[in-house]
Amino acid sequence: MAATTMARAPRGTAERKPSAVQTFLSRHGGMMPTFAAALILVLLFIGAEAFLRGDFITPRNISALLLDNAYLLVLAVGMTFVILTGGIDLSVGSVMAFTGILGAKMLGAGVPALVAVPVMLLGGAAIGLMIGILVQYFGVQPFIASLAGLFLGRGLAYIVSLSSIKVENDAVLWLQSTRIKLGDWYLTPTGIIALATVAIAAFVLHLTRFGRTIYAIGGNEQSARLMGLKVGRTKIAAYVISGSCAGLAGLILTAYSGAGYPRNGIGTELDAISAVVIGGTLLTGGRGYVVGSMIGVFVYGTIKTIINYMGAEQSWMQIIVGALLLLFIVVQRAIVARSEGRR
Amino acid sequence: MDEVRPLLELTGATVRFGADAALSRVDFRLFPGEVHSLMGENGAGKSTLIKAITGALRLDEGTLTLAGDRVEFADPHAAQRAGISTVYQEVELLPNMTVAENICLGREPRRGGVISTRLMNARAAALLADLGLEVDPASLLGGHSVAVQQLVAIARAISADLRVLVLDEPTSSLDLDEVAELFRIIRELKSRGVAILFVSHFLDQVYEICDRVTVLRDGALVGEYLTHELLRIDLVQKMLGRGVAEVRARGRAVDDAPAGEAVLRARGVSSARGIQDADLDLGEGEVLGVAGLLGSGRTSLARALTGVTRLESGVIRIEDADVHLDSPRRAMSLGVVYSSEDRRRDGIVAELSVLDNITLALQSEQGMLRQIPAARRRDLAASWVEALDIRPPDLDRPAGTLSGGNQQKVLLARLLALSPRVLVLDEPTRGIDVGAKVEIQNLVAELAENGMSVVFISAELEEVLRVGDRVAVVRDGRITDTVAAADLTADSLLALVAQPGEDEG
Incomplete structure (x- = not known):
């Protein structure tokens, strides 16, 4: 039917063809905050390199950046799903602690890793499912529902053990101790898991119906429902994914520190949220990229490394991250206001 | 077909x-x-x-x-x-x-x-x-x-x-x-x-x-x-759906300019996508009816006159002084008040009592810090409830439980408590029963006799004719005619509202 109805001149043919820049902006305007985050990361690298006289950008440092923040990266990926739907998940830090200590205890009792690891992931998923059901079917605010998840996870962690449990399991320690080397660069299996999580999440979010439905819900939940999308199911799935990621982060952190500890990850949910926001994801949902969250984690990790290098107070970390967050939220508001103004 | x-x-x-x-x-x-x-x-x-x-x-x-x-x-x-x-x-x-x-x-x-x-x-x-x-x-x-x-x-x-x-x-x-x-x-x-x-x-x-x-x-x-x-x-x-044209001449000699001094004058008033280039004069003690179809710009006109929407161009003068009505609050302080056509959404606060609803605007004008004493508020509300015959006369009843007509009276009382000079009523009688309708029409006439100027918007042409001294016809965002009500019949007004010229004969 297309060919028969082209008789009339299409609207706007007389106008000049838009430039490549305009086309790019009209298509990818939502990427600007993520570019800004990447720019800040580059500036941080250059600044640290200059300040520390060429002692910062070394293969060892960059490799350690991924290694040290692998658990945070996994948490941030899960958090991105939830924030894209317009929700929030405050439970991830304590869920990570719970699954970590649970895994350590099971491994200590002689349970094989093949059983312990899936149980950790399922434990995280179960708490995510609970939060999702509370949000979707009981109309509880995500903030409150996931706060309940936060207390539940922390409480469960203390029930499992009140003190640290050392992990002796070879398979789990292998995740951390193996170094795949390329010159001075190295990659551990935990780092590979984290990068794979980012890659899978990016694929799911951009190339599957489920992923596009996540964005649609964040854009306008009511419209998404009117368009016949499976809103309820998708929203719950976002929390399940975030919970599973928290379980996976528990595994990575246990391997990284060689032990489970019930007081792990206090306040880590806020680090994950900060990384997601710095990476350019809108807290109101619908806009953002999982790659941006990865950049956000690296910005966060780099600031931490620089402060360690300088031997400065750790409180500076909080202040700088706080200032960056403020900056990004203002930038986001400006972008949203601009796109609303154009309509 | x-x-x-x-x-x-x-x-x-x-x-x-x-x-x-x-x-x-x-x-x-x-x-x-x-x-x-x-x-x-x-x-x-x-x-x-x-x-x-x-x-x-x-x-x-x-x-x-x-x-x-x-x-x-x-x-x-x-x-x-x-x-x-x-x-x-x-x-x-x-x-x-x-x-x-x-x-x-x-x-x-x-x-x-x-x-x-x-x-x-x-x-x-x-x-x-x-x-x-x-x-x-x-x-x-x-x-x-x-x-x-x-x-x-x-x-x-x-x-x-x-x-x-x-x-x-x-x-x-x-x-x-x-x-x-x-x-x-x-x-x-x-x-x-x-x-x-x-x-x-x-x-x-x-x-x-x-x-x-x-x-x-x-x-x-x-x-x-x-x-x-x-x-x-x-x-x-x-x-x-008009019935037989039954027009009651009001017997007042008024032509198409207001009798006496104009309280409110609008010249070339335009607001975004609503009303364009509207001229309007409102005399002291005059009721100006506004007739127009839904979407004609009748509500936009009311909102432009009362500072609810900002003007794109044009001037509004109140008693020969140029005024800049940039908010309803400013308009209120100059004695121009507006009653919305959607009283449930923009007017009545259903959960608050009749007393609170009536004194709301007055307290707001006074400012938060100068609290009106409770006894004074009660007296004031009671006097309005009596004056407007609001039923049931229970000051502490949630306003949302009243009938539509009585809710409208509560809203009117709220505005009248501000002792305004100009009252702009957008479809004040919509969705209320016939008895309450007549009461509100009579009230408007009474207010005008006491010197208040009223703009009365209604979808019912008879009502506009009965209440208004003059009638402004709004069509496609413009005031197309302003005619003395006495010179109009329901049929001739209908013709003006629908379209002038070819269909009129």
């Missing part, structure tokens, strides 16, 4: 909300390849009928048939699957996603379970080109104008197997060129045999695009007509 079988037919449709029937025994039919308009004033049952067709509401009685088969839709999605799509006044799309995604969401082309962005963009581009729209399918929807977004919504609607397209006031936020674009697309769809239900309160547009009109009034069917056989004035008469 009647020998063709209707594509969609609604028979004896009745929808009740509680005891009230929003739609009672209405028949409606829609033929393939026609554009059909649904006309009626506020509350006539238009949106109820649309919801019944699109599956958003269930019929209490009556049947819906589609292509001869009896159907019942559980939800809008079921109606969509049957080929009935709706484009709403407010665009229901996703600004954060691309144009192509908005068109294809939920039915994206996939290869091995993976969405193919390339195929999706190509499909969207074909659909858009089909509608003669040159829009980059990969661009974000939010970056486009409302008009383009509306056309994308139509593209989404027709990308399914479309048989019936419902357009619910699609033109209210479009400018003239954009309306022309929309009409071109409507004609295109019509030529493909799609049945289109077009709801608009712009008469010109209805006459331009529609083949057939169904008129509703008070939830009942007035009739179905061919557009070219129905004079505009007859259509308006059917919509407003």
Whole structure:
């Protein structure tokens, strides 16, 4: 039917063809905050390199950046799903602690890793499912529902053990101790898991119906429902994914520190949220990229490394991250206001 | 055309909300390849009928048939699957996603379970080109104008197997060129045999695009007509449903300028998409009736005069001083108060008591820190309840539990407590019973006799004539005539409201 109805001149043919820049902006305007985050990361690298006289950008440092923040990266990926739907998940830090200590205890009792690891992931998923059901079917605010998840996870962690449990399991320690080397660069299996999580999440979010439905819900939940999308199911799935990621982060952190500890990850949910926001994801949902969250984690990790290098107070970390967050939220508001103004 | 079988037919449709029937025994039919308009004033049952067709509401009685088969839709999605799509006044799309995604969401082309962005963009581009729209399918929807977004919504609607397209006031936020674009697309769809239900309160547009009109009034069917056989004035008469013209001359000698000094003068007043270049004089103790159809700009005029919407151009003078009404608060401090047509949404605070509702504006004018003493507030509210005969006279009752007429009186009391000089009432008698209506009309007359100036807007022409000293007629965003009420009959006013010139004789 297309060919028969082209008789009339299409609207706007007389106008000049838009430039490549305009086309790019009209298509990818939502990427600007993520570019800004990447720019800040580059500036941080250059600044640290200059300040520390060429002692910062070394293969060892960059490799350690991924290694040290692998658990945070996994948490941030899960958090991105939830924030894209317009929700929030405050439970991830304590869920990570719970699954970590649970895994350590099971491994200590002689349970094989093949059983312990899936149980950790399922434990995280179960708490995510609970939060999702509370949000979707009981109309509880995500903030409150996931706060309940936060207390539940922390409480469960203390029930499992009140003190640290050392992990002796070879398979789990292998995740951390193996170094795949390329010159001075190295990659551990935990780092590979984290990068794979980012890659899978990016694929799911951009190339599957489920992923596009996540964005649609964040854009306008009511419209998404009117368009016949499976809103309820998708929203719950976002929390399940975030919970599973928290379980996976528990595994990575246990391997990284060689032990489970019930007081792990206090306040880590806020680090994950900060990384997601710095990476350019809108807290109101619908806009953002999982790659941006990865950049956000690296910005966060780099600031931490620089402060360690300088031997400065750790409180500076909080202040700088706080200032960056403020900056990004203002930038986001400006972008949203601009796109609303154009309509 | 009647020998063709209707594509969609609604028979004896009745929808009740509680005891009230929003739609009672209405028949409606829609033929393939026609554009059909649904006309009626506020509350006539238009949106109820649309919801019944699109599956958003269930019929209490009556049947819906589609292509001869009896159907019942559980939800809008079921109606969509049957080929009935709706484009709403407010665009229901996703600004954060691309144009192509908005068109294809939920039915994206996939290869091995993976969405193919390339195929999706190509499909969207074909659909858009089909509608003669040159829009980059990969661009974000939010970056486009409302008009383009509306056309994308139509593209989404027709990308399914479309048989019936419902357009619910699609033109209210479009400018003239954009309306022309929309009409071109409507004609295109019509030529493909799609049945289109077009709801608009712009008469010109209805006459331009529609083949057939169904008129509703008070939830009942007035009739179905061919557009070219129905004079505009007859259509308006059917919509407003006037009985025999019974005009009571008010016996006051007034001509088309206000008697005495003008309290409020407006010159060349325009506000965005509402009222253009309006001139108006309001004398002391005068009631100026405003007559116009829904969407004519009658509410925009009221809002422009009272600082609710900002003026784009024009001046307002109060007692010969130029004033800048940039907020309702400023207007109130100058003695100009406004009562909204939607008292439930913009007026009454249902949970607060009658006492609080009456003293709300006065306290707000005084400021938070100068609390009016409780005893004084109670006296004040009690005196208004008595003066306006608000029933039941219980000051502590939540205002939401009162009848419509008494709620309106509470609102009036709130405004009158400010002792205003100019009172602008937008449809103060809508949806209230006859007795309360008369009381409010009498009250307005009494206030005017005591020197207050009143702008009285109503959809009921008799009421405007009865209450007003002069009548300003608003049509298509302009004040087209201002005539002394005594010189008008309901029929001649109707002619002015509908259209001057050719239809008048």
